[in-house]
Amino acid sequence: MTSTPDEPAPGEPADLAAREHLRRERAWHPAARWQAIQETIRWAEAQASVRRNTPQACIARERRLLEGHGLHVLHDRANGPSHTPSATGDADGVQDTPR
Secondary structure, three states: OOOOOOOOOOOOOOOHHHHHHHHHHHHOOHHHHHHHHHHHHHHHHHHOOOOOOOHHHHHHHHHHHHHHOOEEEOOOOOOOOOOOOOOOOOOOOEEEOOO
């Protein structure tokens, strides 16, 4: 008797998802699997050089966002915060500009 997708074969898990996982695993040839793993690793290593969230990019984005809300940064985060708040600014170093 052959098993259908709804009925597990003897010795196979009763869960359909587990059976499908085993079926896909058995379909891989070991050499092809190893090659796919190596290609995936090479691809991931190549992506590591693409840095979108550099400190400079984050500071520039923060500056644009604050200016879009009518605020200005009174200190440069790359050099560290200013420890003396401006007389016209808030204690956090952000100053409201008149609209």
